[in-house]
Amino acid sequence: MKVAKRTFDAVIVGAGGAGMRAAVTLAESGLKTAVISKVFPTRSHTVAAQGGVSASLGNSEPDHWTWHMYDTVKGSDWLGDQDAIEFMCKQAPQVVVELEHYGMPFDRTDEGKIYQRPFGGHMSNFGEKPVRRACAAADRTGHAMLHALYQRNVRANTQFFVEWLALDLLRGVDGSVLGVIAMELETGEVTVFQAKATLFATGGAGRIYYSSTNAFINTGDGVGMAARAGIPLEDMEFWQFHPTGVAGAGVLITEGVRGEGGILRNASGERFMERYAPNAKDLASRDVVSRAMVTEMNEGRGCGPAKDHVMLDITHLDPKTIMTRLPGIREIAIQFAGVDPIKEPIPVVPTCHYQMGGIPTNYHGQVMAEDGVVPGFYAAGECACASVHGANRLGTNSLLDLLVFGKSSGESMIEQIRKEPAALPEIPQGEIDKTLARLNRLDQQKQGASVHETRLAMQRSMQKHAGVFRFKNLLQEGVEQILAIEKQVQQTEIKDKSQVWNTARMEALELDNLIEVAKATIVSANARTESRGAHVRDDAPDTPEHPDGRDDVNWLKHTLWYRDGNRLSYKPVVMKPLTVEPVALKKRAY
CATH class of the missing domain: 3.90.700.10 (Succinate dehydrogenase/fumarate reductase flavoprotein, catalytic domain)
Incomplete structure (x- = not known):
């Protein structure tokens, strides 16, 4: 198969809020920026966000970023990194005002200020009473945000590749990230997108569950690609079930x-x-x-x-x-x-709503592996784990996450790109061949498993074994089932082998990503024997030593799952903020 090649300063995969906020920063700095998206940008899942974006503007009543930070740490059940949380909450007013200047049509108070409403877990004066912190555009905040960011990118001459599916991450011999290989959905054309810096902003993977608020496009593409490229996935046992689907x-x-x-x-x-x-x-x-x-x-x-x-x-x-x-x-x-x-x-x-875990990053958006920063690789938004949401995300912090870490990723990428030599390094042919072999396998497979039936089996298994409440025996059974389903995924057959608008081929490729997310989730959940935030086990009882089943002695740490051998390792939670006193551990109650 012939593979074309395009080169850019920066390549962004995903045209939701995080990807487009990063693209604005990059394109407006004069860098040649490409955004790859499998849907038209304003159809990205950010468009479905309803309630608001959090920022301690204090437009309706007194508020402060330290109160917002306290609420976020408490909401995370102390699994969030306090340096990243401070960075996000402190930046919140600035990025919301910037968005307003981009043309975001926020609702207004009678005085003409941005309208703010109360939201779950957001309190004044360190947990005293609910506070109005969610900046809203009626109940279509994500829709308004996405359109404002898209228009700003059009103005900045960002280059969009619409209805293209990113297939795999491309890594150099030194482990650096050199870009991605992607396929145009209409023609089946495969192209290498090489860049000095690559950002994944591919959103979540709620479609691993049978019942989800997520769009059908939320198939964990960035997370799956990162896992196949040897990048660990952080805290994948933590999935938020929104109370009101x-x-x-x-x-x-x-x-x-x-x-x-x-x-x-x-x-x-x-x-x-x-x-x-x-x-x-x-x-x-x-x-x-x-x-x-x-x-x-x-x-x-x-x-x-x-x-x-x-x-x-x-x-x-x-x-x-x-x-x-x-x-x-x-x-x-x-x-x-x-x-x-x-x-x-x-x-x-x-109903399954949000992925708290993802590709591990610091608050600059740089992807982190066990041996430090992965050169040339960044992630932001729901596919990333900064970690500001920890074991449970507060409502409206998702849109804030997109803005803050989309912007900080873009700024970090600019700094890196300007240090890079003009000539791009050679991409190892083996990196490209791995993707071509995967595509060839799909096209040649005969009498294999049905993509639809295999995906459905995975979704039903995840719904049963890793839902709102989790049980020891069900988790162990779930690991066995998902590993068995993985073998079916490797043998799936595309029934319709047409090259034009072949949704069957796209769904098979998406399933390759979904199964990686499902494995990471169920293996990590089975290993974590405490209850914390959204991960609640029946065999972790509420005792004076372990309030609500939380075990800070043994489990105040992040999970890192590696695809190779379903291996788990752990790293400490950052308990020290950047400038203020830490939010001390205590029982979480509302």
Whole structure:
């Protein structure tokens, strides 16, 4: 197969919020910048983010970045690195104002300031009471952000390669990253994109689960490519289940609904979160709310004939508030739940939403391996693990993550590129041949496993074995099942071998990435024998020594999973911030 070659100063894989924020920084500095995306940029999954982006602007009431930092460390169940968390929270006001100057149409207060709403886990004065910190554009914040960033990139002459699928990372003989090899979906053309610096901003991999708020494009492409290239994956056992996906559909109902005053109720109409989080109530951290909902259902207080969901009630709100602040949510509820939330509560259930782990980076966006920085390689957004989210992400910190680390990655890449010699190094032919062999195997495979059936088996297994609550025997069984499914993935057959718009080929290549994510998740979860944040095990009981099953003596550390041999290693959590006093360990309660 003939392989074309293109060269750039910087190559970015992924055109969501992180990729486009980095691209703005690079392109506006005059560097030749390419962005590869398998969908049109404004269809990237950032467009689905609803509730807001967090920043301690203090537009409605007093706020401070140190309070935001405290909430983020606490939300992470102390698994977040405090240097990166300080960096993110301190940068938040600046990157939000920059975005506003790019043309982001934020909602406004009566005084003309950016409108802010409360969100789960965000508190004033170090956990005292909820605070308005989420900067919102109605309930379509991600949509507004993505369009603003895309327009800024068009102005900066960023070069987009739309409907191209990145296949593999290309590494030099010294271990440095030299670019990626990618395929144009329409023609099947394979091209090497070589650059002095490469950024992965490919988003999450929620499609490893059967029920997910994630788009079908969220297949962990960057994470899978990194794993195949020998890069470890960090903290992959931690997956956030959003409390409010539409029951039976999985479509997201933003936390902003509860920020505007929405209440979760069980079958008897009780506001049950008062029992689980007396202070924050419905605005407790997402993992806390999700487990409370599942507990209500498991104990027979769920709604509907199967008692398999609870109700999100906003019927007590002024209809004008719903129409102004939550218009998209009303539309979703009518279309996917068949209810008008002005008149009836919305049936909701916890649904896989966010990947806390990913490609390990520092807060400059540089990818880190056991022996230090991987030269020429950067990651930002959901595919990366800085680690600011630790064991549980606070709502609205995802969009902030995109802005802060997209920008810092771009700045780091500029610094590196300007030090590089003009001539690009030779790419080892073996790196290209590995990808061509994988494509050839897919095209030649006969009487193999069905891509669809294999993917479905993986998703059902992950849903059963690594969900909201985790059990020792189920986790061990899950490891065995996923490793067996991996063998099927290696033998999948493409039924339609047409070269033009071959979605079957793309789905097979995506499955290669999904199975790496599933392996990393289930192996890491099985090994972590404590409960922390979103990872809750039945065999890690709540004791005075281990509050909520958390074991800080043995497990206050990051997991690193290596594809080679399903090997695990660990590294310490950074407990020392950059300039302020550390947030001390304590029991996590809301």
